[in-house]
Amino acid sequence: MSQELYTNIAIFVLSILVGFEVISKIPATLHTPMMSGANAIHGVVVVGTILIALEAHSILFYVIAFIAVFLASVNVAGGYVVTDRMLTMFSKPKKSDDQSQDGGEK
Amino acid sequence: MSLLMTIVSLMYLISAACYVIGLHMMRTPKTARNGNRVSAVGMIIAVIMTFLIALHQNEATMTGSLILVVGLVLGLGYGTIRARTVEMTDMPQLVSLFNAVGGGAAAAIGTFDYLSMAAGSHLHFAFSFPVALDLVIGGITFSGSLIATGKLAGKISGKPITFPGAKLLNAVVVIVILVSVVLTIGFAANSWWLILTLCASLVFGILMTIPIGGADMPVVVSLLNAFTGLAVSMAGFVIDNQALIIAGALVGAAGTILTLQMAAAMNRSVMNIIAGGFGTGDSNSAAADDIPVNVKETTADDVGVQLAYANNVMIVPGYGLAAAQAQHEVAELAKLLTDHDINVNYAIHPVAGRMPGHMNVLLAEVNVPYDQMKQLEEANSMFENTDVSLVIGANDVTNPAARRKGTAITGMPILDVDKSKSVVVIKRSMSTGYAGIQNELFSDDKTHMLFSDAKKGIQEIIASTKEYLDE
Structure with a gap:
């Protein structure tokens, strides 16, 4: 195994563990925005598609590259925008008449 | 490693750190929005670095570059439009x-x-x-x-x-x-x-x-x-x-x-x-019409009385609420009650809605304060002191049969709605939920059924509650 491959595998494994650790602390209330946020993060695939688009040298590869770039950029733009929209709803300023609901049980 | 590649590699590392920090910040609603932005900054860094590599290698053909730009513009545009216009x-x-x-x-x-x-x-x-x-x-x-x-x-x-x-x-x-x-x-x-x-x-x-x-x-x-x-x-x-x-x-x-x-x-x-x-095993149509004798029906007027004289109200929303687009009405009812010093909370089961946490997003959209949304465990500790539980479009997740052995939902974590002092279920018919079994909560002594579409039912309840609250 090359040094390069070993490094990549190590990074892969450690990232999965970090992912488990970070995600398991997120409350169920925020699971939809979190999932959507994670969705945006896999939009990083756009980086790969940019690289292949610039390597393309014939019609077949132009087609594949175009599909890849288009799909990935839908992913990355849509993911971040919709997550932001959702989270705006969670951070709306509370109205002044909301103070009476602390817990509800006495 | 050339200087450029060193810089690019380090910047990729920073962008990766941004994703981790961003996700980490999504733990609380206060920091979540900024968390998403941190993650977006990481993404922008990664894309810029990628263009730097591309410019440096300079192998791209005209057509390749053109395809890249067109693909990016179309994709980013389409993604943004979909994200801006989607209903929650x-x-x-x-x-x-x-x-x-x-x-x-x-x-x-x-x-x-x-x-x-x-x-x-x-x-x-x-x-x-x-x-x-x-x-x-x-x-x-x-x-x-x-x-x-x-x-x-x-x-x-x-x-x-x-x-x-x-x-x-x-x-x-x-x-x-x-x-x-x-x-x-x-x-x-x-x-x-x-x-x-x-x-x-x-x-x-x-x-x-x-x-x-x-x-x-x-x-x-x-x-x-x-x-x-x-x-x-x-x-x-x-x-x-x-x-x-x-x-x-x-x-x-x-x-x-x-x-x-x-x-x-x-x-x-x-x-x-x-x-x-x-x-x-679709039992919906078969069971929909026969209402067992021990199920008690109620009217919006009666529900209005109950709510007007309650101290603690728990709303239990399910997918039926989202399907009927009744979030606004529910929020309006809750506001009416809280304005008259009645405590209102929402008991949200983890699988309420169509994706994890979906119900919370739908409620947040209609300005329900975050601290009124109670997750399973917290909600269950509150039912004993709840005067009226209002179940809207939720079914299997409230079925006490889950506590017994030998049913289709045995062992499923449920909301203990049956522990509250009285229960009102708004539902169109007696049809079963997804699990295909009768909900024992519906035939409980404390339960009254209001057979109605969620939206229409709640509108009627709002009207009658207003009367009893002297509005």
Whole structure:
């Protein structure tokens, strides 16, 4: 195994563990925005598609590259925008008449 | 390593750190929005660095660059428009669509790089293995997510679609995938094996998703989210790009955890859900019309009295509420009550809505304060002191039968609605929920049923409550 491959595998494994650790602390209330946020993060695939688009040298590869770039950029733009929209709803300023609901049980 | 590559590598590392920090900040509503922005900054850094590499290598053809720009503009535009205009009730299908495009893009990267190899040239395992995985996972995700999107959007029947010989066909397709993967990996480059792998994976994605019922879709979307992450990670191995490897692995882990949590909240294994066909014993139509004698009906007027004289009210929303688009009415009712010093809270089951946490988003959209949304455990500790529980469009998650042995939902974590002093259920009919069994809560002595559409029912309740509150 090359040094390069070993490094990549190590990074892969450690990232999965970090992912488990970070995600398991997120409350169920925020699971939809979190999932959507994670969705945006896999939009990083756009980086790969940019690289292949610039390597393309014939019609077949132009087609594949175009599909890849288009799909990935839908992913990355849509993911971040919709997550932001959702989270705006969670951070709306509370109205002044909301103070009476602390817990509800006495 | 040249200076440029050193800088680029370090910046990729920073962008990866941004994703982790961003996700970490999504723990609380206060920091969540900034967390998403931190993650977006990481993404922008990664994209800029990629353009730096591209400019430096300067190998691009005119056409290639043109295609890149056009693809980016169209994709970013389309994605932004969809994200801006989507209704919050339609969020699950949008997330599923983004899974599809992400998986598709990852599979395209693998296809591109493999086809770039001269036919017959020797393959390195370290290259061909991730290519094969990328194609299989990416392909399954692409077609499977599109089917899931269609089911969630109602364009494809939400009912499990099964046909004779489906199991056999599945087995055949799996064998084709395995064989073609071995051929793709183990022998000299041959584009036909690659195409076979891709096609078989696409077919499998469809076969895997069509037998799964609509109510299980949240788990499937979550699982496919994990798949997309893994596919992106594999694409990272193929083009030796660590930004893709790290981000993909993070998402893979996130999706996996959510999938397991959702399955646990439904008291079923992930395998059982994927096997599909659940809920085919469709008893809805049969049971809908007969109302058992021990079920008590009520009117909006009576509910209004109950609410007006209550101290603590718990609203238990389910998917029926979202389907009827009654969030605004519910929030209006809650506001009316809180304005008269009646405590209102929402008891939210983990699988309420169409994806994990979906109900919370729908309530947040209509300005329900975050601290009124109670999760399962907290809500359950509050029912004993609740005067009126208002169940709107929720069914199986409130069924006390889950506490007994030998029922379809035995062991499923439920909301202890039956422990509150009185219960009002707004429902169109006595039809069963997804599990296909009668809800014992409905025939409880304390329970009154208001047979109505959620939206119309709540509007009537608001009107009558206003009368009794002297408005």
